[in-house]
Amino acid sequence: MKKIAADAPQTRSADIVAENVERLKALFPEACAEGKIDFATLKQLLGGEVEEREEKYGLNWHGKRRARQLALTPSTGALRPCPEESVDWDTTQNLMIEGDNLEVLKLLQKSYAGKVKLIYIDPPYNTGNDFVYPDDYRDNIKNYLELTGQTDGENRKLSSNTEASGRFHTDWLNMMYPRLKLAKYLLRRDGVIFISIDDGELPALRLAADDIFGEENFLACFVWKSRQNKDNRTLTGASVDHEYIVCYGNNIRGNVRDQSQYSNLDNDSRGDWISANMVGIATAERRPNLHYDLVNPGTGLNYGCPRMGWRYDRDTMARLIDEKRVLWPANPNGRPRRKAFLSELESDFTGFSTFIGDYIFTRDGTADIDALFDVRLFSFPKPVRLITNLIEQGADGEDIVLDFFAGSGTTGHAVMAQNAADGGKRRYILIQLPELLSTENRDQKTAADFCDRLGKPCNIAELTKERLRRAGNKVRGENPMFAGDIGFRVFRLDTTNIRSWEPDRKDLEGTLLDGIDHIKPDRSEQDILYELLLKLGLDLSAPIETRTVAGKQVRSIGAGVLFACLDENIAREDVEPLAFGITAWRAELTPAGDSTVVFRDSAFADDVAKTNLAAILEQRGLGNVRSL
Ligand SMILES: C[S@@+](CC[C@H](N)C(=O)[O-])C[C@H]1O[C@@H](n2cnc3c(N)ncnc32)[C@H](O)[C@@H]1O
Known part of the structure; x- marks a missing residue:
């Protein structure tokens, strides 16, 4: 029986470097010798595509190399379950994780890499008044426990990132870059990420995201008209009435089919088409309605049912057959396929305007949360309706939606509300720092007093959980027929449980x-x-x-x-x-x-x-x- 030693893979979160090497090896086996990458051969295989000039196009800042390294260093932390703070622990599929999102994103890699359909984040905008989390590459878990008041000794304070610091954009990029990199690994191939931001860091964010997701995966920069009344307090006098939501896909090229593959062999009046798979992805236990024998009504041939069922239920399949969209193989052991027409090619964004001006304002976010509490707990949460609009476009079925700057938990609320609206079974994963709230700070006093009243520690993660509890009940109350998931499992970031690890x-x-x-x-x-x-x-x-x-x-x-x-x-x-x-x-x-x-x-x-x-x-x- 082998003991799991400190350097065993089971003690760590995913080793992203090793995975990258494996990917390169699979693509270029000839550039691999004795388990290592032979850089000279790799360069040769890439021909003239290697950029070797010192002054390259792209975003650079002091610390970029370290920020990249930080994403690649595995975490030695653990997520400890907190059933007593959870709702419906035994049955829920939703997660609320308390901790620094960098460490948590690392810990989630092994279980959730390539599984998340939609990420929405609303990070600190770096206005000069908000704090920007200072990572410590030497021991980030210890750093986290100190910054969030979870150590016995002297706690360090989180302070705001002011322009006077001399490293204003640098600090923000150092914080954002490794997190976005880890987020990309979690996205599904057809996944999308939405990032809220304002004019301050929009340019840096766009360049950093181009670097991480690839320029070709940029989908849209939505302009959200966030305020209705003019703001007379700005320095320039211009009333800034909008924010942005920047959106990238994970692999746009891989998803948009090559149009040259379409043709019209049978002169179909609907134009060029390709044949598309109709085999499903769910077992009979999970989706019994998608498991049935498919019979060609014209010939009576029975094609049976694939192990993972079909992609469409009986009614939809009957319509497809009726509209002559199903391609029937002559051999009953073959698999019927579907005609997918070029003229009907749709993406998640077909018809979606990049201007969100349909009267959803920041103050609606405040009203959403005020409706749940008798005191004002959180400044400028996003409106639930803004996020349900994104979720409706970008996620359905049992898709996973992630928000790793959860704040008051609007994204969790929006997932439940959207599921209630359309019968979806989307799951959410929220990550929020237990950022300390002090009764001595004027802006935090109401929230800190509220935590005291609940008998909970004074931090923002407590507000997130309480909002989720109340939002779940509200969604259920407003939709009595909705039997979906309004629970969540709570986990808390901590040091590993195993001393020798x-x-x-x-x-x-x-x-x-x-x-x-x-x-x-x-x-x-x-x-x-x-x-x-x-x-x-x-x-x-x-x-x-x-x-x-x-x-x-x-x-x-x-x-x-x-x-x-x-x-x-x-x-x-x-x-x-x-x-x-x-x-x-x-x-x-x-x-x-x-x-x-x-x-x-x-x-x-x-x-x-x-x-x-x-x-x-x-x-x-x-x-x-x-x-x-
Ligand atoms: C702008 S707020 C998000 C508001 C949210 N969209 C809402 O509607 O309530 C950003 C949140 O990110 C949290 N945060 C900042 N740094 C973090 C980190 N390293 N890990 C986890 N959360 C962090 C802050 O505590 C803050 O609550």
Whole structure:
């Protein structure tokens, strides 16, 4: 049985550098020698496309290299579950994560890379009055705990980024760049990101986003008329009545089909077409209405049902057949496909104006939140309707919507409201810093007093959670027929739960700590389960089932992808019944791939018990056995 050592992949968030190298290797195997990239060969393979001049076009600032590096450094933190602060913990698919978004975005990579359909963010605009989070590349988790008042010692204060700092745009870019880079990895291939901003950082944001997402993936810069009445207080005298929402796709070129592939072999009056796939992506348990035998009414040939069903329900399919859009293969073992006409090619943005002037103003955002509370808690939240408009365009079905500068939680509210409006099952992931609120600060006093009244710590993440609780009830109250998800699971960023996984403990491994418990004493079994789950790349809302096997509590996570028994005592006589019980349970669940089984290293009575347990499990097909 192998112990998960400090340098094992399971102790870290995703290793993005290693993934980048793998991608290059797959594209250019000849530029790879003994596991390393041969840069000279790679350059040769790219011909004249390599930019080698020192003065290149693009955005540069002091710290860019470090900012890029910061995104690539794995996190050693963990997300600790907080069921008591959550709503509908057992059933909800929504997540509210309290923490610094840089570390959290790193921790989410293994489970959510390529899975998020829509990201909306409303970062600090860098007006000079807002604070810009200062990352510390040496130990960002310690930095986070200090900045948010979660350490015993002297806490450092978050201060606003003023123009007098001399590094005004630099500080903002250093903060934004690694976060946007990590966000890109989370986006699905057809995903989109919307970023709110004003004139102050629009130019820097556009250039940074061009750099990260690619200029060719720029979709639109929406102008939002955000105020109705003139503002007479500006320095220049001009009343600035708008903000921007900058939008990039993840892979526009890959998604927009090459028009040269369309043709009109059968002289269809609707013009050129290509044949498109109609096979679905959901199992029969999830979408039973998409699983049925497809029969050609003209010939009576039955084409059966693919394993993942069809993309359309029976009624839609009947209409497609009626409109002669279905292509029937002669062989019943073939798959019927659909005619997709060039004239009907649509994107998420077809017909969408880049001017949002339809009377949704900043003050509506204030009214939305005022309707939930009896005091004014948050300055300038975005209007729910502004965000539902974006969500309606860019996400549907069970798509994941992410906001990693959640503030008062408007995006979570908007996801629930839009689901209630159109019956969607979109899920949200929100990330918010527990930014401290002080009763001594005039602007924060009302919110801080409110937290005190609730008996909660005084920070913005508490406001986010309370808004989500109240917004969920309001959406349900206003839509009595809506049976969708109004819950959320809360997680909190912290240091790892496993002592020996901490980077500065590496030296002790195998000596001092061997034989003693590596799990930190103040951490619960649930903390450890969720750390394992995330580092194995499972969904944070994956189901966890508990059974008693040979008198020990065993958990199955993600229907048998991971089994964990963190009991503190495993005697020699427990070994056989425990191993048999786990393998029988796995046989019942039949997970698609390998399963990992994890035990507490210090639990075994002796080495014989440990070795025997691993051997029995291996004999029965469970070779991935680890200890903590
Ligand atoms: C402009 S507000 C977002 C408002 C939000 N759109 C709404 O409608 O309520 C930006 C938020 O980002 C949070 N924030 C700033 N830096 C952060 C970081 N490093 N990690 C997580 N949240 C952060 C701030 O605390 C602030 O609440």
